[in-house]
Amino acid sequence: MKPTFPAIVTTAEMQAIEGAMFDAGFPIPALMEKVGQRLSHYLREHFPTSQYPCVAVLAGPGHNGGDALVVARELWHRGYRVKLWQPFERLKPLTADHARYARFLGLPFVERVEALQEVDLVVDGLFGFGLERELTGELAHAINQINTWGQPRLSIDVPSGLHSDTGVVLGTAIQADRTLCLGLWKRGLLVEEAQPWVGQGVLIPFDIPSVVIETALATAPRRYCLDASCWQALPLSRSPITHKYQQGQLLLIGGSAQFGGSILLSALAARCTGVGMLVVAVPQSLKSLVLSRVPDAIVVGCPETARGAIARLSESLELGKFSAIACGPGLTPEAGSVVETVLRAGKSLLLDADALNILATLSPWPLPRGTILTPHYGEFRRLFPDLVSAGGDRLDQVIAAASRSNAIVLLKGARTAIASSSGDLWINPHSTPALARGGSGDVLTGLIGGLLAQQEALRATYGGVWWHAQAALAAEQQATSLGVYPEQLIAHLLPTLRRALAARVELFSQELIC
Secondary structure, eight states: OOOOOOBEEOHHHHHHHHHHHHHTTOOHHHHHHHHHHHHHHHHHHHSOTTTOOEEEEEEOSSHHHHHHHHHHHHHHHTTOEEEEEOOOSOOOHHHHHHHHHHHHHTOOBOSSGGGGTTOSEEEEESOOTTOOSOOOHHHHHHHHHHHTSOSOEEEESSOTTBOTTTOOBSSOOOOOSEEEEESSEEGGGGSGGGHHHHOEEEEEOOOOOHHHHHHHTTTSOOEEEOOGGGGGGSOOOOOTTOOGGGSOEEEEEOOOSSSHHHHHHHHHHHGGGTOSEEEEEEEGGGHHHHHHHOTTSEEEEEOBOTTSSBOSOOTTOOGGGOSEEEEOTTOOGGGHHHHHHHHHHOSEEEEOTHHHHHHTTOSSOOOOTTOEEOOOHHHHHHHOHHHHHTOOOHHHHHHHHHHHHTSEEEEOSTTOEEEOTTSOEEEOOOOOGGGOSTTHHHHHHHHHHHHHTTSOHHHHHHHHHHHHHHHHHHHHHHHOGGGOOHHHHHHTHHHHHHHHHHHHHHHHHHHHHO
């Protein structure tokens, strides 16, 4: 089954989508009411009145402010103490109507932002998508004050002051703990540099007809956010009469005296994918270590250099028999001939770590079709220095890199981005900074490598990225952000998959009942 992911849109595209809905007869007031109801339901579920009895709502002059006023009204009706701050005289007509009704109900409006300092929760509805001007003066000063307070801050659609296309801060911006993105993901929320202001992103759908989205985005580059449908990309179905040679054969290449653990972490992750045969090529001196920890793998010792790197691959390895090759973890730059050998093999290929640094020294790059490159930004800079120096954000850069290299480029980071050679883009919106430690990337390499041996490259890439991030989030919940070391991450891979499959079965059962 092919996953269906939510689209990522620019401001102009979102305006076209909403405009098409209005032109088709959906009233603007109905959309505002629907959005406000969805937002208030989320707030009541995640921020109950027993823990967050007093809520400050910041209401702007436009329709984002109108959404905020609907939220304020609904929370007020359900027992929250609400304080409203609306520091604008000129309001859009619909927003003015909601403000007038809020006053009729008796919701208190405060004149100065300082009156909100003791609330339990702040809801930001000052500005939504499409803001272009910088925030200055008293408003900017007020936002800076709010950012120093200790209570949670939630932004409606886009943190006020953040550019919804580029993620650039326009003078200043609300530093949200969560951003409740409405309808479709806004591009600026997924830019790496915007994350300190976005916090945790949550998509709040409001039933945009698929035909409207398809029509508005028909000529646009395809941009998607990964979500739970990624589980459909994993090779979970097997024939009852299959055998190990039909479940993929992966060759992992890496390791050195200097970095002995990297390849071991990759191998431990790869076997979680159910790959039929796992072969691990390492320096001869590491063979016994890897075999003792991964006894189900075939571990091949290779000739090594004086400093403990792989000098060349063992002659016993027949590269043509493998479904996929993953090369790089712990390799060191001494292993240049190894990378050149696997490039000539013409097999499905993943390059990571020092295999990428070696690739950066080669010209031209003879990459097999469907090759996956998995750099962090430092490695990306070495591979594509001119793209980095030319400017643009990382999303533009990764798309250009994939097009140039005719490869799938996976740019690791707070919002890992995947670009195909055709110009399509996928972003993982849910991850954790707990992954910012040595070995996390080695786990990802093994995970994607094991999937690559069983299916096509793009599905293996986004399926592996999602699985890796979800396991990290589960590990963080149990062990805190300090406890997501690589072995802990690996230990959560299969339990995370099991929970996801159980949730899918439960959802399917509910659909049958309905």
